[in-house]
Amino acid sequence: MNPIGFSTGALAKGDFELGVDVQRAVSRIDAIELSALRDHELTALIEAIPRLDLDNFEYVSFHAPSRLQRLGETAAFEMLRLLPETWPIIAHPDLLQTPALWRQLGSRLCLENMDHRKTTGRTVAELKVLFDTFPEATFCLDIGHARQIDPTMTCAILMLQELGNRLRQLHVSEVGPRGEHLPLGATTRVAFAQITHLIAGDCPLIIESIIPPDAIDDELDAVIALFDAGASRRAIA
Amino acid sequence: MTQRSDADWVLLVDGPSDPAHAIVAQEIGKRILEVVPKEVGPTGTFGNIVPSHELVHYIAGTQDSNENLTRRILLLSESRALTNPLVRERIIRNILARYVMYDRSVPSQTGARGTIPHFLLNDIVRYWRTIASDYASKMWERRGKGWGIRNVKLRFSRKLLFLWGLIAAFSGELFATPELHQVKNDEEYFLRLAELIRTQTDVSPLDLVARVVLECEHAAAIGDQIFTSYDKFLGVVADTGSRKNLESVRVEDALNDETYDELREVSHTFREGVTKLFFDDHPKLPMLIRKFGVF
Numbered sequence: 001m002n003p004i005g006f007s008t009g010a011l012a013k014g015d016f017e018l019g020v021d022v023q024r025a026v027s028r029i030d031a032i033e034l035s036a037l038r039d040h041e042l043t044a045l046i047e048a049i050p051r052l053d054l055d056n057f058e059y060v061s062f063h064a065p066s067r068l069q070r071l072g073e074t075a076a077f078e079m080l081r082l083l084p085e086t087w088p089i090i091a092h093p094d095l096l097q098t099p100a101l102w103r104q105l106g107s108r109l110c111l112e113n114m115d116h117r118k119t120t121g122r123t124v125a126e127l128k129v130l131f132d133t134f135p136e137a138t139f140c141l142d143i144g145h146a147r148q149i150d151p152t153m154t155c156a157i158l159m160l161q162e163l164g165n166r167l168r169q170l171h172v173s174e175v176g177p178r179g180e181h182l183p184l185g186a187t188t189r190v191a192f193a194q195i196t197h198l199i200a201g202d203c204p205l206i207i208e209s210i211i212p213p214d215a216i217d218d219e220l221d222a223v224i225a226l227f228d229a230g231a232s233r234r235a236i237a
Numbered sequence: 238m239t240q241r242s243d244a245d246w247v248l249l250v251d252g253p254s255d256p257a258h259a260i261v262a263q264e265i266g267k268r269i270l271e272v273v274p275k276e277v278g279p280t281g282t283f284g285n286i287v288p289s290h291e292l293v294h295y296i297a298g299t300q301d302s303n304e305n306l307t308r309r310i311l312l313l314s315e316s317r318a319l320t321n322p323l324v325r326e327r328i329i330r331n332i333l334a335r336y337v338m339y340d341r342s343v344p345s346q347t348g349a350r351g352t353i354p355h356f357l358l359n360d361i362v363r364y365w366r367t368i369a370s371d372y373a374s375k376m377w378e379r380r381g382k383g384w385g386i387r388n389v390k391l392r393f394s395r396k397l398l399f400l401w402g403l404i405a406a407f408s409g410e411l412f413a414t415p416e417l418h419q420v421k422n423d424e425e426y427f428l429r430l431a432e433l434i435r436t437q438t439d440v441s442p443l444d445l446v447a448r449v450v451l452e453c454e455h456a457a458a459i460g461d462q463i464f465t466s467y468d469k470f471l472g473v474v475a476d477t478g479s480r481k482n483l484e485s486v487r488v489e490d491a492l493n494d495e496t497y498d499e500l501r502e503v504s505h506t507f508r509e510g511v512t513k514l515f516f517d518d519h520p521k522l523p524m525l526i527r528k529f530g531v532f
Contacts, residue, residue: 116323116324122323123323149323149327150326150327150330151327151330151331151334152330152331152333152334152338152428152431153428154330154428154429154431154432154435157425157428157429158432177252177253194424194425194428197422198425233422
C-alpha cells in the first residue's frame with residue numbers, strides 16, 4: 001500500500017507545526033511533505049525541524065519555495081542542502097536558475113511537473129529537456145497538474161512511460177483553472193482512475209488538496225479508494 | 238496558403254469565460270488584418286471566440302452544427318497555435334478522446350482491439366460530404382456568386398482535407414508502432430491510439446499525403462499526379478488576375494473560361510493520383526478504404 005499523507009501547506013497554510021500535528025493524529029497517515037512554498041517560510045521551517053516530531057512518518061519530503069522574493073538563490077540552496085539526505089527536495093523547475101548549483105543535490109533534487117501557468121516543465125517533452133540539465137534528479141508527478149494540461153491523462157501516461165524510473169512521489173489534488181489545489185471532484189477521480197494502476201504500490205502519495213483538518217478523513221478515503229482500485233487492476237493484469 | 242488567402246483564425250477558450258476575451262479577440266482580428274489583408278469569411282465560423290465546450294461535447298447529434306463541424310475538423314486537420322500551443326493540444330486531445338475513447342467497437346472474438354475509430358472516420362466522411370453539399374447550397378443561396386473559386390477549392394484544397402482525415406483515421410493501421418499493441422489494458426490502448434492520431438494533427442495535409450505516397454510501389458508517378466497538380470492549383474489561386482477571374486466566372490461561361498477549364502483538367506489528374514493511392518497502389522489503403530470507406 002502506498003505511503004500517504006498531506007503537504008503541510010495544504011492543511012495549514014503558513015503554519016507547518018499545525019500541518020504536522022493534525023497529521024500525526026491520523027493513524028492512516030505515514031507520509032508527509034513539509035512545505036515552504038513561500039520563501040519567507042523557509043528559515044523558520046528549517047530551524048524548527050529538530051523539534052518537529054516526525055516519527056509517525058516513514059516518508060518525509062520537503063517542498064522548496066516556488067519562487068524567491070526575499071532570499072537569493074544561493075542562500076536558499078545552502079539552507080536546503082542541509083536537510084536530511086533521505087528527504088527528497090521537491091522543486092519547481094523555474095526555481096533552478098543556476099543549474100550547476102542544484103545539480104549538487106544529485107537524486108535528492110526532485111523535479112515536479114508544472115501547471116499551465118508556467119512556461120516549462122508542463123509536458124513530457126519539456127520535462128525531458130530539464131532532466132537533461134539535471135540528469136540525476138528524481139521526479140514528482142503532480143497528477144493534478146498533468147490533468148490540467150491534458151484531461152485525457154495521455155500526458156501523464158507519457159510522463160510515467162518516459163520518466164517512470166525517476167518517479168519518487170506523487171502530488172495528488174484536483175487543480176482548478178487558475179492553478180488552485182482543490183479536493184478531488186468527480187471528473188478528476190474519473191481521470192485519475194486511468195493511471196493509478198501504473199503507479200507502483202510503494203510510491204508515496206502526497207495530497208495537496210487544500211482542505212480544513214476535519215476533512216482529512218474524507219480526502220484520504222477518496223485517494224485511497226482510487227489507488228486501491230489501481231492496485232487491483234495491476235494485480236489482475 | 239497563398240497571398241490571396243484569408244486567415245481563418247479563432248480565439249480558443251478552454252476554461253472560464255472572461256469578458257476580456259472579447260477585447261482580446263478584437264485585437265487579434267486587427268493584428269491579423271495587418272498581416273493578412275483579406276477579411277475573414279462572412280459566415281462567422283472564424284474570426285471569433287470559440288469555446289471548447291461545443292467542440293468537445295457537440296460531436297454529431299442534434300446540437301452539432303455546420304459551423305461547429307467545420308471548426309472541429311479544421312482544428313484537427315490544419316490548425317496551428319499562434320500562442321500557448323498547449324491549449325490547442327488539450328482541446329484536440331479531448332475531441333479525439335470523444336472519438337476514440339468513448340466510442341469503442343465491440344471487441345472481436347479473438348480479443349484483437351480495433352484500430353479504426355469509426356466515429357472519427359464517419360465524421361470525416363460526413364464533413365467531406367457536407368462541404369460538397371454546401372457547395373450546391375451556396376450556389377443556390379448566392380445565385381452562383383463566387384461559384385468558380387468554390388468549385389476549384391472543392392476539387393483540390395477541400396478534397397485534401399478529406400484525404401488528411403482518412404489517413405489520420407487510419408493511423409492505427411498505417412503508423413502504429415509495435416508498442417501500441419503491447420499495451421495491456423484497453424483504456425491505455427485507446428488513449429495511445431488517440432495520441433497516435435493526435436500526432437497527425439501536427440502534420441500538414443500535404444505532408445501526411447506525401448508520407449503515404451512514399452509507401453506506394455509507383456510513388457514517383459502518383460506523387461507527380463498529386464503534387465504537381467496541387468502546385469498548379471496553388472499557382473493559379475495565388476495569381477491575382479486568375480483568382481479574380483475564378484471569383485467572377487459564371488457557370489454558363491465555365492467551359493469557355495481558360496483559367497477554370499485548365500484547373501478542371503488538372504483536377505482530373507489530381508483525382509486520378511488520389512484514386513490510385515487509395516484504391517490501387519498503396520500496400521494498405523486499398524484494403525482499408527474497401528473495408529471501412531463506404532459500407
